[in-house]
Amino acid sequence: MAEIATNLETPAPWSNGADGCGANDGRYSTGQAPLAELRRAPVIENNRGLGWLTDKLTAFTEGKTPRWWWMLFLPAAFFATMVLPAMLIYQISTGIGVWGNNHPVMWGWDIINFVWWVGVAHAGTLISAMLFLTRQHWRTTIGRMAEAMTVFSVMMAGLYPAIHIGRAWFAWFMFPVPTYEGMWPQFRSPLMWDVFAVNTYLMVSTMFWYMGLIPDIALLRDRSKTRVRKFLYSLFALGWTGSARQWHHFEKAYVVLAGLCTLLVFTVSSIVGLDFATSQLAGWHATIFPLYFVVGAVYCGFGMVLVLLIPLRKLCHLEDIITPRHLDRICKLTLLSSLCIAYIYLMEYYIAWYGGNPYERWVFGHRLLGHTYWFGGWIMLGVNFLTAQLLWFKRIRQNLKLVFIIAVLINIGMWFERFTIIVGSLYQDFLPANWGFYKQTWVDVGTYLGTLGAFFMMYLLFIRFLPMIPVAEVKSVLPEGNPHHPLGGAKGGKS
Amino acid sequence: MSAKTYGLIAEFDTPAAILEAAGKVRDAGYHRWDVFTPFPIHGLDKVMGFKNSLVGWFALLFGGGAFVATMGLIWYCNAFDYPLIVGGKPMFSPPMSFVPSYIMLVLGGAVGAFVGMITLNQLPRLHNPLFAKARFALVSRDKFFLVIGANDPKFSETETFRLLEEIGGTHIELVEDED
Numbered sequence: 056m057a058e059i060a061t062n063l064e065t066p067a068p069w070s071n072g073a074d075g076c077g078a079n080d081g082r083y084s085t086g087q088a089p090l091a092e093l094r095r096a097p098v099i100e101n102n103r104g105l106g107w108l109t110d111k112l113t114a115f116t117e118g119k120t121p122r123w124w125w126m127l128f129l130p131a132a133f134f135a136t137m138v139l140p141a142m143l144i145y146q147i148s149t150g151i152g153v154w155g156n157n158h159p160v161m162w163g164w165d166i167i168n169f170v171w172w173v174g175v176a177h178a179g180t181l182i183s184a185m186l187f188l189t190r191q192h193w194r195t196t197i198g199r200m201a202e203a204m205t206v207f208s209v210m211m212a213g214l215y216p217a218i219h220i221g222r223a224w225f226a227w228f229m230f231p232v233p234t235y236e237g238m239w240p241q242f243r244s245p246l247m248w249d250v251f252a253v254n255t256y257l258m259v260s261t262m263f264w265y266m267g268l269i270p271d272i273a274l275l276r277d278r279s280k281t282r283v284r285k286f287l288y289s290l291f292a293l294g295w296t297g298s299a300r301q302w303h304h305f306e307k308a309y310v311v312l313a314g315l316c317t318l319l320v321f322t323v324s325s326i327v328g329l330d331f332a333t334s335q336l337a338g339w340h341a342t343i344f345p346l347y348f349v350v351g352a353v354y355c356g357f358g359m360v361l362v363l364l365i366p367l368r369k370l371c372h373l374e375d376i377i378t379p380r381h382l383d384r385i386c387k388l389t390l391l392s393s394l395c396i397a398y399i400y401l402m403e404y405y406i407a408w409y410g411g412n413p414y415e416r417w418v419f420g421h422r423l424l425g426h427t428y429w430f431g432g433w434i435m436l437g438v439n440f441l442t443a444q445l446l447w448f449k450r451i452r453q454n455l456k457l458v459f460i461i462a463v464l465i466n467i468g469m470w471f472e473r474f475t476i477i478v479g480s481l482y483q484d485f486l487p488a489n490w491g492f493y494k495q496t497w498v499d500v501g502t503y504l505g506t507l508g509a510f511f512m513m514y515l516l517f518i519r520f521l522p523m524i525p526v527a528e529v530k531s532v533l534p535e536g537n538p539h540h541p542l543g544g545a546k547g548g549k550s
Numbered sequence: 551m552s553a554k555t556y557g558l559i560a561e562f563d564t565p566a567a568i569l570e571a572a573g574k575v576r577d578a579g580y581h582r583w584d585v586f587t588p589f590p591i592h593g594l595d596k597v598m599g600f601k602n603s604l605v606g607w608f609a610l611l612f613g614g615g616a617f618v619a620t621m622g623l624i625w626y627c628n629a630f631d632y633p634l635i636v637g638g639k640p641m642f643s644p645p646m647s648f649v650p651s652y653i654m655l656v657l658g659g660a661v662g663a664f665v666g667m668i669t670l671n672q673l674p675r676l677h678n679p680l681f682a683k684a685r686f687a688l689v690s691r692d693k694f695f696l697v698i699g700a701n702d703p704k705f706s707e708t709e710t711f712r713l714l715e716e717i718g719g720t721h722i723e724l725v726e727d728e729d
Contacts, residue, residue, distance in 0.1 A: 105588065105692035231627055239627035243636050243646050251653040259660040266664055274588075274690035293668070294675035297689050299572075299598055301671045302590040307603035308667035315609075315660045322653065527690075531589035536565055538591055544564025 103375070105535050112526045113278060115371045116519065123370055128515045134508020142501040143218060151221045153498045160481040160493035165219040167473040168503050170348070171355065172212035172510075173253070173327055174469060177320055178356020179205030180260060182385075183267075184316035187309075192532040193381050199525045200367070200518075201360055202264040207513045208359070209257045211506040216249065218502075245329035252326040256319050263312045269295050270305070270527040297527075324348040331476070337414035338422075338480030341406065347399050351469060354392035354439070358465030361385060365459045367518065376524055379453060386452040389465070393443030400436060414485055422479050427492065431475035438468030555700040556679040556727040557583075558710050559686070560719025561693050565591045568694035571717040572597045575696065578713055582699035586680070586689045608666025609659040616658025620651040679727040697725065 103111070146153050156163040179201035186194035217226045229250045231240055240247050273295035276288035295301065328348035331339040341347075361382070368377045407419040422432035442464050445451045452458060483490045517523065534542040562568040565587070572585050572594060585594060621644070628634045629641035639646070668674070680686050680697065689695055696719060698710050707724065714722045 109588075109691045231623055237632055239632050239634075241634060241636060242624045242628055242650055243639070245649075248649045248653065251650045255653050255657040258657060262660055262664045266667065270589075270690070277687040277690045289676070293673040294678055295673065296678060296680060297586050297588060299585040299587065299591075299594050300600070301673075302587065303595055303600050304603045304605050304667050304670045306590050307605040308609075308663040311606060311609045311663040312660055315613075315656050315663070318656050322656070326649065326653075527589040531591075536589055536591070538565035538569040538593060544566030546566070 105530055105533070108530060108533070109274065109526060112376070112522055112524045112529070113275060116275060116522060117278065120519065121370070124515060124519060128512065131508045131511040131515060134505050135512040138501055139505025139509055142498055142505055146218060146498055146502070147223050151219075153496060155493055155495040155499055157491065157493070159484055159489050159491045160478055162477050162481060163493055164495050164499035164503060165215050167470065167477055168506065169212050169215035169219070170327055170473045170477075171470050172208045172215070172506065173256075173324060174348075174352035174355040175208040175359045175466075176205040176212065176256070176260070176356065177324060177349070177352035178354075178358075178360050179203075179208070180316050180320045181353055181356070182360065184263070184313040185320065187313045188317060193384060195528045195532055196373075196377050196524055197360070197364060197381055197385070198528070199264075199267065200363060200523050202260065202267070203514060203517045203523070204356075204359060204363060205260045206257070206264050207510050207517075209253065209260060210513075211510050213253050213257055214506065216253070245326060245333050248326045249330060252319075252323045256323045259312070259316060259319060263316050266305075266308065266312060267525055267528070268521060269293060270297060271522040271525060273297065274526055275522065320353070321349055324352040336480055336484060337412065338418040338476065340415075341403065343399060343402060343406070347403070350392060350395045350399055351472060354389065354396050355466060355469035357385060357389040357392060358462040358469065361389070361458060361462035362466065363514070365455050365462070367523070371518070371523070373524070376529070379455075382455065382458065383449075383452050386446045386458060389462075390443055390446040393440060393446075393465075397440045400440065418480055418483065421483060422475055425479075425483075427482065428475065428479050431471050431479055434468055434471040435475050438464050439472060442468065553726040553728060555707070556725040557697050557699040557702075557705070558707070558714060559680065559683060559695055559697045559721075559723050559725050560714040560717075561685060561688075561695055561721040562719060563693065565694065567718055568696065569593055569597060571696055571719065574717045575698065575713070578704070580698055580702050580704055580710075582702035582705075584697050584699075586686075586695040586697065588690050588692060588694075591694075604670060605663055605666040608669070609662040612662025612665070613655045613659030617651045617655040620654040621647050624650065679725050683723060683725060685721055685723075 154163060154165065156165065182194055182201040183198040183205070187198065217223055220226060220229075228234070228238075229240060229247070240250075242248075269292060272288050273292035276285060276292045279285040279288055325345035325348065328344035328346070331348075332341060332344035334340060364377060364382065364385070368374060368382075404419055407415045421429070423429060423436075425432075442461055445461060446458075451461075478493045482493055530536045534540040537543040537545075539545050560571075562571055568585060568587065569591060575583055576597060576599070585591075585598065587594070624647040625642045633641050635641070680695075685693070686695065696714070698705060698714070704710075711722055
């Protein structure tokens with residue numbers, strides 16, 4: 056076995072190369088090794104053992120807090136715990152007037168940021184749920200980090216509608232609870248559907264995330280050295296032992312949850328899109344909107360995944376685990392979604408012209424050539440479409456610094472897409488007498504910075520106290536975890 | 551505090567070894583035994599003869615229930631208790647109530663899957679006699695354990711010990727539970 060372990064250049068008949076895929080399905084049991092080109096690269100580099108991997112993946116939660124963590128955490132915590140509450144208290148106690156929202160631009164940064172945060176969430180679900188269902192083993196290493204991103208950004212998204220209603224203390228009117236006036240919510244409104252969708256999204260993605268965490272929390276419990284850690288991890292591990300029966304039910308539940316999460320990838324942003332599409336406003340009233348928002352959300356989210364993964368991989372020394380190949384694949388998915396969004400932009404403009412509606416033509420013309428917000432349209436087209444095209448080149452995809460910059464630009468570009476859609480459509484509606492102007496205030500900016508701070512604060516706490524790589528899941532896709540692979544102890548041939 | 555025997559635990563090093571051992575324990579005619587691994591091992595379900603997990607049914611029941619309940623809620627709210635005319639449309643129609651009901655189906659299904667997993671695994675379980683074994687902490691790391699319960703009709707401290715030894719188990723120990 057020792058020579059097999061070191062000599063992976065010539066895979067033996069029983070192995071499916073250095074693949075690390077689940078069980079040997081017998082494809083190569085005829086005694087022929089697969090061609091070198093057909094062999095998949097290992098999920099984890101350098102054929103590490105299970106014990107090494109466990110130590111490595113839990114090291115960050117158990118080691119000393121590094122200085123960079125504090126340097127990132129303190130500013131994030133300042134914005135989350137000082138700026139955000141201050142802005143919320145000021146806005147709720149004074150009124151919506153402290154924001155830039157005004158007639159005719161009734162939706163401003165609040166809804167822009169709501170849509171942006173919901174969008175960021177979507178790629179996390181896509182990576183963790185859809186790629187799980189399609190059995191993409193490389194997704195195991197980044198799935199947890201993507202899921203955490205989803206959970207925290209949905210929290211941030213959910214904040215905005217609650218405060219944007221103006222009198223936030225009446226937010227409970229949105230839920231179908233009996234009130235003294237005997238009034239009920241109006242279930243025909245997509246805004247009402249939004250309440251259901253965002254809350255469901257938060258709950259389902261949290262459950263999916265937590266359930267995946269249970270075995271790994273049990274791992275931390277088994278490894279913990281102090282009483283406090285032992286107590287807390289024991290509590291959240293729920294007494295998990297990793298028995299075959301537990302895994303049996305766990306795996307089934309995980310598949311079901313992944314399937315349901317996949318539905319949410321398409322549902323939540325569709326409903327957000329319907330908020331716009333069901334209005335009569337030129338620029339919003341289009342059947343493409345649900346799809347538009349789903350694609351935009353996924354695209355923006357891939358950008359955020361790259362923004363989080365590239366520095367964390369370096370800072371937490373996970374180069375062997377999150378290999379350049381994994382990032383390369385995310386880059387390719389980003390590229391794919393940028394092409395989808397480009398198609399939708401094109402279709403939107405085409406329909407605006409072909410539809411023959413003068414108001415719609417006016418709005419779309421002014422997105423690029425208007426007198427006030429023309430820059431939004433150019434940023435939207437230029438950044439979202441053109442910048443991502445750089446990812447066609449392998450040399451650019453391998454230059455992680457450049458990829459990081461592109462990913463940040465994608466996030467900014469997608470923010471401006473929402474700005475263009477919302478403000479660009481609202482400020483000039485059907486009657487010139489109604490035309491107006493929109494400018495954000497410092498409260499708008501402060502609230503947004505506060506949510507960014509809260510997001511990063513929670514994310515940093517997550518990577519510090521919970522395993523950011525799903526340890527059990529990674530082990531199960533390694534050759535060492537495969538009972539039919541020599542590295543997993545199989546004695547040659549098919550067992 | 552008296553202690554009673556809970557079972558015998560044996561340790562294995564690789565997934566292949568535990569899979570083979572599980573097959574041999576099954577062939578020896580034991581019924582009350584379980585395997586503990588750091589991650590799910592392919593093929594173990596078949597060896598241990600598990601049937602399809604009921605989690606899917608939990609999800610279906612919760613999800614379907616939530617769908618029907620939300621439809622009912624919308625009918626009750628907008629058509630029965632406080633009839634609401636919006637755009638001259640019918641008070642209640644399936645298409646208009648589909649979206650929230652569908653969303654609740656997803657939520658119900660997810661809750662069902664989670665609750666099903668927790669219930670079928672009898673979690674949360676904060677006491678487990680196996681936790682008393684120091685080596686059992688390695689179960690989440692890189693060791694694989696096989697436990698044969700003392701409540702198995704074939705269980706005998708000497709015979710079962712010998713079997714575990716024969717199939718390659720190391721660190722075989724007696725697990726005791728508080729009475």
